[in-house]
Amino acid sequence: MSNPNPEFPKGPVGPASFDRPALSEARELIESQGLRFEPDFDDLVGLFESGRLVACGARAGYVLKMLAIAPSHQGTDALGGLVTKLILSAIFAGHTTVFVFTMPQNVASFEALNFRLLVTHGQTALLEHGPGLENYLASHAFQITQGHNGAVVINGNPFTLGHLHLVECAAKRVDRLYLFVVREDRSVFPFDVRFRLAQQATSHIRNVTVLDTSRYAVSAGTFPSYFLKRLDEVATAQMQIDLLLFAERIAPRFHIACRFVGQEPLCTTTAAYNKMMAEILEAHAIEWVELPRIEAGGLPISATRVRKAFATNDVETLRALVPPATLEFLQSPPARPIAERLRSKMEEA
Amino acid sequence: MQIRRKASAGTMQSSDLMVVVEPSDTLRVEIESTVKKQYEHLIRARISSTLEELKVSAGYIQVSDRGALDYAIAARIETAIRRASEE
Numbered sequence: 001m002s003n004p005n006p007e008f009p010k011g012p013v014g015p016a017s018f019d020r021p022a023l024s025e026a027r028e029l030i031e032s033q034g035l036r037f038e039p040d041f042d043d044l045v046g047l048f049e050s051g052r053l054v055a056c057g058a059r060a061g062y063v064l065k066m067l068a069i070a071p072s073h074q075g076t077d078a079l080g081g082l083v084t085k086l087i088l089s090a091i092f093a094g095h096t097t098v099f100v101f102t103m104p105q106n107v108a109s110f111e112a113l114n115f116r117l118l119v120t121h122g123q124t125a126l127l128e129h130g131p132g133l134e135n136y137l138a139s140h141a142f143q144i145t146q147g148h149n150g151a152v153v154i155n156g157n158p159f160t161l162g163h164l165h166l167v168e169c170a171a172k173r174v175d176r177l178y179l180f181v182v183r184e185d186r187s188v189f190p191f192d193v194r195f196r197l198a199q200q201a202t203s204h205i206r207n208v209t210v211l212d213t214s215r216y217a218v219s220a221g222t223f224p225s226y227f228l229k230r231l232d233e234v235a236t237a238q239m240q241i242d243l244l245l246f247a248e249r250i251a252p253r254f255h256i257a258c259r260f261v262g263q264e265p266l267c268t269t270t271a272a273y274n275k276m277m278a279e280i281l282e283a284h285a286i287e288w289v290e291l292p293r294i295e296a297g298g299l300p301i302s303a304t305r306v307r308k309a310f311a312t313n314d315v316e317t318l319r320a321l322v323p324p325a326t327l328e329f330l331q332s333p334p335a336r337p338i339a340e341r342l343r344s345k346m347e348e349a
Numbered sequence: 350m351q352i353r354r355k356a357s358a359g360t361m362q363s364s365d366l367m368v369v370v371e372p373s374d375t376l377r378v379e380i381e382s383t384v385k386k387q388y389e390h391l392i393r394a395r396i397s398s399t400l401e402e403l404k405v406s407a408g409y410i411q412v413s414d415r416g417a418l419d420y421a422i423a424a425r426i427e428t429a430i431r432r433a434s435e436e
Contacts, residue, residue: 077362077363080360080361080362080363080365080415081360081361081362083361084360084361084362084367087361087367087413088357088367088369091355091357091369091411092355092357096411112383112415113361113413113415114361114381114382114383114413114414114415129381129413130381130411131379131411
């Protein structure tokens with residue numbers, strides 16, 4: 001049955017209600033719409049009509065995903081109801097701003113629900129609902145200075161002498177260096193620790209400002225792939241969205257003219273990522289600068305090496321790899337549970 | 350009335366609005382609307398007058414509107430505030 005006038009959505013045909021659907025019926029509806037079912041989510045909502053599941057969607061943290069509507073109910077306001085439930089669920093879980101990653105052809109449907117488009121590329125579009133990016137930029141407005149500025153983006157898990165070397169070299173080449181610490185908490189060292197150590201270790205460099213990336217660094221951990229046809233495209237799509245978000249939305253507001261990265265002689269994934277970064281940034285007139293890594297004991301310094309030495313309580317090695325601020329934290333009582341977690345992870349591996 | 354906890358009212362369906370209120374030291378109203386360009390000033394005015402009537406002077410109020418009429422705006426705001434002020 002087609003809707004004669006799409007301006008006026010059809011009302012519900014039978015008694016409609018929201019409920020949590022069974023995994024199997026949700027999966028069936030999601031897959032029938034050409035999407036992939038991803039089992040990791042915090043909430044799953046279904047719209048039922050006369051007992052039949054006609055629409056469903058899920059939320060993982062602040063990310064909405066797997067929104068699927070049965071063909072019989074496309075062109076109705078099912079999406080509005082579903083998104084209301086998911087956004088409220090996110091807000092009550094503490095996420096005022098909500099993301100949705102979807103196909104570019106769905107952008108208009110989400111814009112009609114007050115989502116704003118952040119970035120779109122290839123088969124992927126990222127939109128947000130809530131105070132979001134504008135609020136983030138406004139809250140950092142007082143730290144923005146004019147000039148030829150640079151950026152370094154790190155996870156800092158934890159902050160090493162390698163990070164410090166990169167920041168020191170980069171800071172010499174720009175008026176102001178923004179050191180972005182990735183907010184997302186999927187690392188062993190929690191965000192507040194990673195952020196504080198980056199601040200303490202760089203406090204002696206006068207033109208460095210340490211910033212929180214908030215939601216605006218899209219990692220493999222938050223990027224859903226349910227809408228992509230091919231799994232081998234997922235990593236590329238995630239990196240492109242992350243880099244475009246930086247190049248189009250973040251960099252211009254902070255007057256960032258170059259981005260610095262540490263050379264990656266070992267890891268091939270990071271090397272591929274760096275090549276893509278160079279291309280995307282240059283297309284946005286942002287210079288991409290790769291700086292050589294420093295070594296300790298004949299090997300490049302990396303956070304991976306630090307975590308290993310920390311787990312085995314190898315203080316001598318740690319001294320050669322981390323700045324005093326990090327060393328002090330690693331030897332403090334709050335660091336003990338982190339060492340425990342690292343040890344159990346290493347045993348698993 | 351005092352906003353004591355997080356509460357919501359309404360939906361994001363066409364011609365409706367979703368209101369979420371939560372405690373805050375100051376009064377802050379954030380409006381998203383599909384008709385923001387044309388009607389933000391009227392939406393804001395109606396929200397302000399409703400808050401005044403209810404004697405609400407502090408809170409964080411988030412509104413996502415899809416072209417609701419002004420009495421719907423007043424009703425949704427009032428419902429959310431009443432839910433948030435319950436002990």
